[in-house]
Amino acid sequence: MDGSAGFYLMKDFKNGHTGGCKCGAIRYRTVPHTGNAYVCNCHFCQRTTGGPFLVEHCFTKDEIEVLEGVPLVYTHISEGSGKEVYLHFCRDCGSHLFLTLQRWGDTMNVFTTSFDNPQEVGFDAETLRYLFLEAAQSGTITPKGFHAYEGHCAPADGSPAIEHVFGEHVLNSETDQGSGPHTGGCLCGNVRYEADDQPVAVVICHCRSCQKSLGSGVNFELLWDPDKFRITKGTPVVHRHRGGSGKALEKRFCGNCGTAIWLTGERFDEVGVFRGTLDRPNRIDVSPKTALQIFLSEALPSGTVIAGIEAFDAHRRAPDGSINTGRTYDQHWRVGDGSGL
Ligand SMILES: [Zn+2]
Ligand SMILES: [Zn+2]
Ligand SMILES: [Zn+2]
Structure with missing residues (x-):
């Protein structure tokens, strides 16, 4: 050569x-x-x-x-x-x-x-x-x-x-009826959990912190009452970090396969379960009465916003505790198209 x-x-x-x-x-x-x-x-x-x-x-x-x-x-x-x-x-x-x-x-x-x-x-x-x-x-x-x-x-x-x-x-609006506790875990199966009833809320979060944490374009985070959530197998690794608001967060992931599984934090009392780890994620209802969409300002260009579900540029709750005003769109839109914001 x-x-x-x-x-x-x-x-x-x-x-x-x-x-x-x-x-x-x-x-x-x-x-x-x-x-x-x-x-x-x-x-x-x-x-x-x-x-x-x-x-x-x-x-x-x-x-x-x-x-x-x-x-x-x-x-x-x-x-x-x-x-x-x-x-x-x-x-x-x-x-x-x-x-x-x-x-x-x-x-x-x-x-x-x-x-x-x-x-x-x-x-x-x-x-x-x-x-x-x-x-x-x-x-x-x-x-x-x-x-x-x-x-x-x-x-x-x-x-x-x-x-x-x-x-x-x-x-996409596939639904999955089912009964009994929701079950889930990581890709390799070393960490498993169960959760009863339904989550308190579905937070569809587009923030960069969630993107990097999960490796997914968006996080459908299921806020579950901690009394209704339990680990049934294994011990996840804890990664401590601070969110965009400066508050402490603890992400749990599997040390063997890397799957991000859930999050707890100073900002909220619930366990934030990452929906993709559920065995049957479509048992979760994602609708205007259960869900909200946050951090549109940090969404990937491929991010999409669902019509009818309240959406926020950042957090719903401001650092001083006040509630920001959301917006609801009458049509679905894609962040990379620039419409809607
Ligand atoms: Zn694993
Ligand atoms: Zn694939
Ligand atoms: Zn790292």
Whole structure:
């Protein structure tokens, strides 16, 4: 190889993106993103993040450099393909950073929420595809004009993909009746819990802290009375940090697989259970009488706002205890389209 060829092969990290975990122990950089990106609603991605879906931007392994720290790696066997999937996360704070795959060995996908500035990467319909609508949680929205698939866009069994491009924003509204306690836990099953009755409220939080904490584009946090919530197996790791308001928060995550499971904090008395960890998340009612939407000001461009559910730019309750005024929209909208705010 002569010098010019070597120069040509050098990766453009200078003009790329930086990111890291929530606690700062792991830092990385990438080249400018040019590949695909996905919002994946599959059960694995729900359980991995504790959120409704994973937002990921795809790179190859030589396009990412870890600068500080060494992520833990959890190996999961995909139910769909039977192949191994590797989750890279921070041992101290549980933030997910990367996903690598046995099926596509060169690929390295970044959990989009771990970028320092996610706005730098593409969220347009050319870049971002929606996967596994068949598993979508109620309250999520498939935006109009995007390529969206019932399952994978490249099914592992070689069957044709079932694709939609909707002419309007479609609210996923699958419901799941069920009885008995709600059960849930992390991806690997080391930590399990039960909760009785229904949550006091469903807080749909778009803040950057939740994004980084979970690795999901948004957090559907279920506020549960602590007397009705109990751990039935295992001991989660506690990550102590401060929220945007400066109040102390304690996130619980699985030290083996990294799944963020629940949060307690100074600001509230309830246990904030992350809905994606439930075995049957669609048993939870997401409607104007149960839910509110907060921190729209920090939402990813892929963030969506549900019509009819009260929405706030930041917290509902101000630091002085007063209640901010929310807004209710008569149509669903997508944050990246800029309408509604
Ligand atoms: Zn960390
Ligand atoms: Zn998935
Ligand atoms: Zn686990």
